[in-house]
Amino acid sequence: DSGVTQTPKHLITATGQRVTLRCSPRSGDLSVYWYQQSLDQGLQFLIQYYNGEERAKGNILERFSAQQFPDLHSELNLSSLELGDSALYFCASTRGGGDYGYTFGSGTRLTVV
Amino acid sequence: DQQVKQNSPSLSVQEGRISILNCDYTNSMFDYFLWYKKYPAEGPTFLISISSIKDKNEDGRFTVFLNKSAKHLSLHIVPSQPGDSAVYFCAAIEETSYDKVIFGPGTSLSVIP
Numbered sequence: 026d027s028g029v030t031q032t033p034k035h036l037i038t039a040t041g042q043r044v045t046l047r048c049s050p051r052s053g054d055l056s057v058y059w060y061q062q063s064l065d066q067g068l069q070f071l072i073q074y075y076n077g078e079e080r081a082k083g084n085i086l087e088r089f090s091a092q093q094f095p096d097l098h099s100e101l102n103l104s105s106l107e108l109g110d111s112a113l114y115f116c117a118s119t120r121g122g123g124d125y126g127y128t129f130g131s132g133t134r135l136t137v138v
Numbered sequence: 139d140q141q142v143k144q145n146s147p148s149l150s151v152q153e154g155r156i157s158i159l160n161c162d163y164t165n166s167m168f169d170y171f172l173w174y175k176k177y178p179a180e181g182p183t184f185l186i187s188i189s190s191i192k193d194k195n196e197d198g199r200f201t202v203f204l205n206k207s208a209k210h211l212s213l214h215i216v217p218s219q220p221g222d223s224a225v226y227f228c229a230a231i232e233e234t235s236y237d238k239v240i241f242g243p244g245t246s247l248s249v250i251p
Contacts, residue, residue: 027181027183029181058238058239060241066243067140067142067144067227067241067242067243067244068182068227068241068244069241070238070239070240070241073238081238083238115181115182117181126184127174127182127184127239128184129174129181129182129183130181131179131180131181132180132181
């Protein structure tokens with residue numbers, strides 16, 4: 026157990042639907058990062074939050090949004106889902122401030138049918 | 139445009155031999171590099187890192203070499219063990235980018251007993 030908890034582990038949904046992925050960071054970590062791993066692709070950075078505020082944005086689609094709550098857990102919302110959104114979505118956390126030791130959760134596997 | 143490249147999608151090595159995983163990058167502003175290891179159904183885990191002011195960092199069986207002029211780094215595993223079979227991601231950080239880590243596409247290593 027890495028200390029980063031992601032739920033659900035698996036999600037199957039239909040095109041056009043909306044889903045929410047949840048991440049609880051490791052205790053004491055203020056930064057949360059979301060990454061997408063599609064088939065045969067590396068980890069694509071989506072978005073970062075630090076202590077509740079958006080810090081950096083990567084290749085995140087407009088149909089996707091995220092937030093970090095006061096208790097530091099984060100949610101990634103994916104809407105108007107398309108077949109191509111099927112992927113593994115990873116959350117990672119760090120203490121921030123130059124701590125590069127990402128701790129990853131085990132991911133949520135999203136399948137859009 | 140992929141800033142971190144791992145041109146070998148897969149690599150097979152005999153147990154006990156050396157595994158060499160290569161990584162190239164294009165962004166000269168990267169100044170910190172990491173290697174992550176990922177087993178199926180798990181999130182990536184941090185393996186080893188190197189700062190751009192160094193050209194070598196060693197941790198047990200794992201050594202990372204950095205050639206800044208060539209924008210190239212490599213991970214050496216000696217001796218390779220079957221438990222090392224995993225996907226290895228090379229990653230880089232531009233220190234001014236709020237800890238945003240850019241990952242390569244990964245190399246799948248198989249260590250044959």
